[in-house]
Amino acid sequence: MSLPHALLTSLLEQPCAGMDLARRFERSIGFFWPATHQQIYKELGKLEAAGWVSSAAEEGARGRKRRYDVLPAGKLELQRWVAESDDPPPLRDALMVRLRAEAALGSGAGVENDLRHRLARHRAQLALYEAIEQRDFSGRELSAAEQLQHLILQSGLATEREQIHFCEKALVLLAALQPAGV
Amino acid sequence: MSLPHALLTSLLEQPCAGMDLARRFERSIGFFWPATHQQIYKELGKLEAAGWVSSAAEEGARGRKRRYDVLPAGKLELQRWVAESDDPPPLRDALMVRLRAEAALGSGAGVENDLRHRLARHRAQLALYEAIEQRDFSGRELSAAEQLQHLILQSGLATEREQIHFCEKALVLLAALQPAGV
DNA sequence: CCAGACATGTAAATTGTTACATGATTGT
DNA sequence: ACAATCATGTAACAATTTACATGTCTGG
Known part of the structure; x- marks a missing residue:
C-alpha cells in the first residue's frame, strides 16, 4: 500500500x-x-x-x-x-477476460463494444499526453531531472499507443472471425 | 468485478x-x-x-x-x-511513486533497488512469453482465433519490453543525477 | 494406522469505492 | 439571510489478501 x-x-x-x-x-x-x-x-x-x-x-x-x-x-x-522494492503490480483487465469469454462462447457475443470503448479512451489519453509532451518537453535542453520526468511521460505514451494498436488489431481479427452480420 | x-x-x-x-x-x-x-x-x-x-x-x-x-x-x-464495457483499469504503481519521492527527497534515496528488482522480474517474464510464443505460435499458419491469442501474447511481450526499456533508461538517468558515490 | 498431500473451506484484516452528511465562508 | 461552494468528514459496502482450520484419501 x-x-x-x-x-x-x-x-x-x-x-x-x-x-x-x-x-x-x-x-x-x-x-x-x-x-x-x-x-x-x-x-x-x-x-x-x-x-x-x-x-x-x-x-x-x-x-x-x-x-x-x-x-x-x-x-x-x-x-x-x-529504498524498498515491490513486484510489478498484477494486471486485472476485464477486456482480456471478455476476449477469452467471447472465444469460449463462440463469436458474436459483443466484445467489440468494449474494444471500441477502450479505443476511444486510449486515443483521448494519448492526445492528452502528447499535448503535455509538446508543452513541457519540447524545443529545449532538459536537465537530468527533467529527462526523468520526460521518460515517465514517454512510458505513458508508449502504453497508450500499444493499447490502441491492440484494440485496433483485435477488432480486425474479430471481424475476420465473423464475416457475415452475425 | x-x-x-x-x-x-x-x-x-x-x-x-x-x-x-x-x-x-x-x-x-x-x-x-x-x-x-x-x-x-x-x-x-x-x-x-x-x-x-x-x-x-x-x-x-x-x-x-x-x-x-x-x-x-x-x-x-x-x-x-x-457485451458490456468498462474503462481501462486504473494504474497503481509504487515504482512511479518512488521515483517521484526520490526526486522530492533529493537524490540518493535508493529507488535503484526497486528499478533493478523490477528489471529482473520483467526480464524473466519476457523470457517466459518468448518461450510460449516460440512454442505455440511459430512456424505455421494460424487460424483467426489463434491469431487473436497470439495478439494477446504479443501485447504482453510489448508491455514487458516497454517496462524493461523504462527501467534501464531510468537507471541511466539516475546515475547521471548523482555522479559521485552518494 | 498415520504422515503427507490434496481439496475445501472460514475468519479477520486491509484496501478501496460509493453514497451521504456537516460546517464554514462568500457573493448577492 | 440564503444559495452556492468549498472543505472536511462518516458510514456502509465491496473486493482482495493473509492466516488459519478441517475433511479425505494414498502410500508406506
Whole structure:
C-alpha cells in the first residue's frame, strides 16, 4: 500500500490542505496512485497520528481549511520506503477476460463494444499526453531531472499507443472471425 | 468485478473442480484476473446460488472433489456481460511513486533497488512469453482465433519490453543525477 | 494406522469505492 | 439571510489478501 507514501511525497513537494491534495492527485501523482478525497482525509489522520505530518489551521483561508506539513520523522519514513522494492503490480483487465469469454462462447457475443470503448479512451489519453509532451518537453535542453520526468511521460505514451494498436488489431481479427452480420 | 465471469469463462472452456480452477488461474486466465483458491471457492458458492453453475461430486476422484458445470443461465449471463464495457483499469504503481519521492527527497534515496528488482522480474517474464510464443505460435499458419491469442501474447511481450526499456533508461538517468558515490 | 498431500473451506484484516452528511465562508 | 461552494468528514459496502482450520484419501 503506497497511499501514505504518495501523500508524503506530494506534501513534501508542496505542503497544503487535504482538498488541495485531492485535486493535485487528479492530475499528477494520482496518475500512478489514484485516490479519492475520502481516502485522503482518512489517511492524513493516520499520518498525523503516526507523527509523520503536522497540521495547523490555515491562516487567511476559508472554512476549516488545514495545512499539512511533513515532519522529519515522515521524511525518514519516506526515505526508508523509497529504498524498498515491490513486484510489478498484477494486471486485472476485464477486456482480456471478455476476449477469452467471447472465444469460449463462440463469436458474436459483443466484445467489440468494449474494444471500441477502450479505443476511444486510449486515443483521448494519448492526445492528452502528447499535448503535455509538446508543452513541457519540447524545443529545449532538459536537465537530468527533467529527462526523468520526460521518460515517465514517454512510458505513458508508449502504453497508450500499444493499447490502441491492440484494440485496433483485435477488432480486425474479430471481424475476420465473423464475416457475415452475425 | 469480473471474477465471476472469469470463472464462468474458465468453466465453459473446461468444467472442473475449484482446486483445478485455482491451478489454471495461475497460468492462464488468472494472468488477466488473478485470484486465490479462497476467493474462487467463495465465488463458486455464489455462482451456484445464482443458478449459473451446478456442482456434483466427482466420480473416481479423491476427497470431496466436486465438478462444476456452467448452466444455460450462466452462459446467458456471460453473454450479457461480454457485451458490456468498462474503462481501462486504473494504474497503481509504487515504482512511479518512488521515483517521484526520490526526486522530492533529493537524490540518493535508493529507488535503484526497486528499478533493478523490477528489471529482473520483467526480464524473466519476457523470457517466459518468448518461450510460449516460440512454442505455440511459430512456424505455421494460424487460424483467426489463434491469431487473436497470439495478439494477446504479443501485447504482453510489448508491455514487458516497454517496462524493461523504462527501467534501464531510468537507471541511466539516475546515475547521471548523482555522479559521485552518494 | 498415520504422515503427507490434496481439496475445501472460514475468519479477520486491509484496501478501496460509493453514497451521504456537516460546517464554514462568500457573493448577492 | 440564503444559495452556492468549498472543505472536511462518516458510514456502509465491496473486493482482495493473509492466516488459519478441517475433511479425505494414498502410500508406506
